[in-house]
Amino acid sequence: MxxxxxxxxxxxxLDVVDILLKKKIPYAVIGAFAASFYGVIRASMDADAVIxxxxxxxxxxxxxxxxxxxxxxxxxxxxxxxDPLDGVIKIRDQYDNQVDLITGIKGMDSGAFKRSHSASFxxxxxxxxxxxxxxxxxxxxxxxxxxxxxxKMLVVPHQKIDIKLLDxxxxxxxxxxAKILKLLLK
Numbered sequence: 001m002x003x004x005x006x007x008x009x010x011x012x013x014l015d016v017v018d019i020l021l022k023k024k025i026p027y028a029v030i031g032a033f034a035a036s037f038y039g040v041i042r043a044s045m046d047a048d049a050v051i052x053x054x055x056x057x058x059x060x061x062x063x064x065x066x067x068x069x070x071x072x073x074x075x076x077x078x079x080x081x082x083d084p085l086d087g088v089i090k091i092r093d094q095y096d097n098q099v100d101l102i103t104g105i106k107g108m109d110s111g112a113f114k115r116s117h118s119a120s121f122x123x124x125x126x127x128x129x130x131x132x133x134x135x136x137x138x139x140x141x142x143x144x145x146x147x148x149x150x151x152k153m154l155v156v157p158h159q160k161i162d163i164k165l166l167d168x169x170x171x172x173x174x175x176x177x178a179k180i181l182k183l184l185l186k
Contacts, residue, residue: 001015002014003015003093004095005095006095007045009045012098012099013047016101017124017126017127019067023056024056025051025052025056025058026127027127028127028129031044031047032047038131038153038159040153046098047098047099047100048102049099049100050101050103050108050112053103060076063101064076072091075089084141085104086102087104089103108133108173115130115133131159132166135150135161135170136170136173139177139180140174140177154185166181167181
């Protein structure tokens, strides 16, 4: 394990990614960690990734057991019918660093993992959610902080955002989200 103390959730994320890669589980880093790659710096005490278990002979409880065998603490919460998340595996190390693995987001495009891209972090390669998928996801989350992040990402000069793709992805979350995107793009 890379972490040597608290406040090192990013290092725990690298350990989690190692296991995901070993098990061939598609993932993409999201949350504050991804936002910082897109030019919006936010403090966070945890790291987040979305994973896909759909094509694997593995479910969230089995994956939790794999992480537990490495000495990490895991809690799995399945989302209800009105929850936008299918489920979350919370992974903690001995220092209470935390990584949340989201097992699916209702409305998320299945091509998001193919559109994710490689990024370098501490000499390690990680998969980062594509900006269009990330912006659509943040609009779906809809909190004032999420929408403020979107506003900032839309004006970062070095970001090339495919507006047609962004519109398509946002519409998959719903009419409310499509309307919010339209307002944000004005």
